[in-house]
Amino acid sequence: MAHIVILGAGTGGMPAAYEMKAALGQDHQVTVINDKPYFQFVPSNPWVGVGWRKRKDITFDIEPYLAKKKIDFICDLAIEIKPIENQIVLKSGDVIDYDFLVITTGPKLSFDEVPGAGPIDGYTTSICDISHAESSNEGYEKLVANPGPGIVGAMPFASCFGPAYEYIFIMDRDLRKKKIRDQIPLTYVTSEPYIGHLGLSGVGDSKSMLESELRMRDIKWICNAKVTKVEDGTMFIDEYNEHSDVVKSHELPFNYSMMLPAFKGVDVVANVENLCNPRGFVIVDEFQRSPTYKNIYSAGVCIAIPPIEVTPVPTGAPKTGYMIESMVTAIVHNIQEELEGKAPTEKPTWNAICLADMGDTGAAFVAIPQIPPRNVVWFKKGKWVHAAKIAFEKYFIRKMKKGTSEPIYEKYILSALGINRLKKK
Numbered sequence: 001m002a003h004i005v006i007l008g009a010g011t012g013g014m015p016a017a018y019e020m021k022a023a024l025g026q027d028h029q030v031t032v033i034n035d036k037p038y039f040q041f042v043p044s045n046p047w048v049g050v051g052w053r054k055r056k057d058i059t060f061d062i063e064p065y066l067a068k069k070k071i072d073f074i075c076d077l078a079i080e081i082k083p084i085e086n087q088i089v090l091k092s093g094d095v096i097d098y099d100f101l102v103i104t105t106g107p108k109l110s111f112d113e114v115p116g117a118g119p120i121d122g123y124t125t126s127i128c129d130i131s132h133a134e135s136s137n138e139g140y141e142k143l144v145a146n147p148g149p150g151i152v153g154a155m156p157f158a159s160c161f162g163p164a165y166e167y168i169f170i171m172d173r174d175l176r177k178k179k180i181r182d183q184i185p186l187t188y189v190t191s192e193p194y195i196g197h198l199g200l201s202g203v204g205d206s207k208s209m210l211e212s213e214l215r216m217r218d219i220k221w222i223c224n225a226k227v228t229k230v231e232d233g234t235m236f237i238d239e240y241n242e243h244s245d246v247v248k249s250h251e252l253p254f255n256y257s258m259m260l261p262a263f264k265g266v267d268v269v270a271n272v273e274n275l276c277n278p279r280g281f282v283i284v285d286e287f288q289r290s291p292t293y294k295n296i297y298s299a300g301v302c303i304a305i306p307p308i309e310v311t312p313v314p315t316g317a318p319k320t321g322y323m324i325e326s327m328v329t330a331i332v333h334n335i336q337e338e339l340e341g342k343a344p345t346e347k348p349t350w351n352a353i354c355l356a357d358m359g360d361t362g363a364a365f366v367a368i369p370q371i372p373p374r375n376v377v378w379f380k381k382g383k384w385v386h387a388a389k390i391a392f393e394k395y396f397i398r399k400m401k402k403g404t405s406e407p408i409y410e411k412y413i414l415s416a417l418g419i420n421r422l423k424k425k
Contacts, residue, residue, distance in 0.1 A: 001028055002029070002100065003029045004029070004101075005032075005096060005098040006030065007033050007104065008106060009034035009039055009062055010039070011041070011321055012299045012300035012301075012327070013034070013102075013105075013300075016102055016104055016299065017032045020332050022405035023332050023333075029072065031074060032066060032071060032072070033073075035076065036075070037061055037063065038061055039060055039062050040059045041396060041400075043163075043389075043393065046133075046170050046357065047357075048127070048136070049170075049258065050140055050174045051174075052170070058130065060397070062075075065400070069403045074090070074094075081271075081272050081275075083272055083275065083292075083296060088101070098295075099295065100335050101296045102297045102299070102331055103269055103296065104298070104302065106301050107159075107264060107265065107302060109128050109129075110157070110264045113156070114156075114228070114229060114261075116230030116231055117259060119132050119135045124230055124258065125258045126260065126261060127163055128163075143256035144178060144180065147183035147255070148253075148255030149185045149252070150171065150187070150254060150255065151189055152187075152257070153190045153259055153260070154192070155259055156226050156227070156315075157191070157316060158315065159199055159263050159301070161190065161315075162354055162356050164188070164190065164258075164259075164260050166357050167258055168186060169213065169357075169358035173360050186217075186219045186220070187220045187252060188219055189222050189237060191224070191225060191226065191313040191315050193242070193312060195210050196208070197311075197315070198318065199307070200318065200352060201308045203352070203379050204378060206379050209379060213363075222239055224239055224242075224312045226238045226239075226240065235251070235252045235254060235257060237249070237250040237252060238250075242312060264281075265281045265302055266280070274292040275292060275296070279304075281303055281304035282298035282302055283303075284304070287330065287334050287346065287347060295338075297331045301324075303327070317371075318352070320352045322409040323350055323351060323353075325409045326349040326351065329348070330346040333345075351367065352369075353365070353366050353367075355385055357385070358385075360383065361382060361385065362381065362382070362386040364388070365378065365380075366378040392412055395408070
């Protein structure tokens with residue numbers, strides 16, 4: 001009997017556990033290790049930030065649902081990975097042996113790269129996890145009570161820009177409903193070289209469409225923006241041109257700010273010699289496997305993907321849910337093949353498909369493959385996207401509680417977009 005350990009129980013780790021157990025059956029043991037006892041549906045965090053969702057709406061306890069599928073769960077913090085010994089050391093002192101390790105930890109939120117940033121010791125908030133989103137909501141409620149300038153955006157080395165766009169549009173919608181939008185100037189500050197870049201060098205008409213949406217909502221923006229520090233009520237920003245020269249320095253006042261931080265690899269993973277790149281992201285081959293440690297696989301935000309292009313201010317490439325799903329499926333197939341004495345053959349598609357909410361409308365995009373040049377480029381906007389994302393939230397959480405091993409994004413989102421034919425491309 002082989003022991004497969006999955007480190008991390010997010011939107012990559014939970015589906016990986018279900019799919020792995022379904023593929024391997026009772027002949028092999030699957031264990032999930034996570035430092036928190038609950039699963040959170042991260043795509044809903046922008047709604048939490050403005051009070052449209054509560055923790056209970058988008059989280060649930062992990063253990064009982066994994067237990068139904070005979071998957072073991074350990075709620076503890078991994079503090080060391082010993083790849084030569086095939087062991088994980090936990091904070092409790094327990095040592096877990098594994099035959100295969102699947103790393104799906106997500107990122108480390110590196111607020112410390114910008115002095116004064118972050119929800120704990122700094123002056124900005126975040127929506128990258130449920131606790132931060134709840135803190136964002138506290139700050140947002142203070143803004144509503146004491147109107148003034150708001151800043152939303154992404155720091156250098158951020159690699160997922162969609163939630164920042166979602167959040168500022170959702171804020172705009174909520175403030176209009178409260179009839180105080182005229183009292184709260186909003187500015188979008190981003191390391192992207194232009195609006196709609198998204199870390200993907202744009203997708204179709206994303207630039208013109210998102211610029212138009214910002215103008216229609218009276219939201220100003222600063223691109224090629226490197227936030228250098230944040231003080232109480234003031235954000236300091238250097239704006240660059242395409243030649244990487246500083247063309248303007250800004251000191252923006254704010255009553256409230258939500259800024260996505262730089263992403264890095266979590267310490268326990270980054271500390272493993274020859275496993276990661278300099279920023280701590282796991283280096284994987286075409287089979288999602290570590291070139292150095294052949295029994296370690298990885299999927300999701302924690303893997304190393306080079307930026308789509310060099311930009312004046314560093315930006316990372318996003319890993320969307322559909323893309324992560326394809327990584328997980330490839331890993332399951334490859335481990336199954338290895339257990340059968342075969343060489344791994346399955347490769348993920350790495351296609352980007354996303355639904356982004358805008359409060360009362362939304363935008364959907366498809367980039368196949370994610371890295372250009374692409375076979376398919378598709379970008380649309382409409383109220384149907386807003387409705388589709390709300391429905392997908394409920395669908396995904398329901399499927400996670402059910403313990404499904406089927407491809408959730410492929411089945412739901414492609415169908416919602418009316419483009420099932422793309423599944424085979």
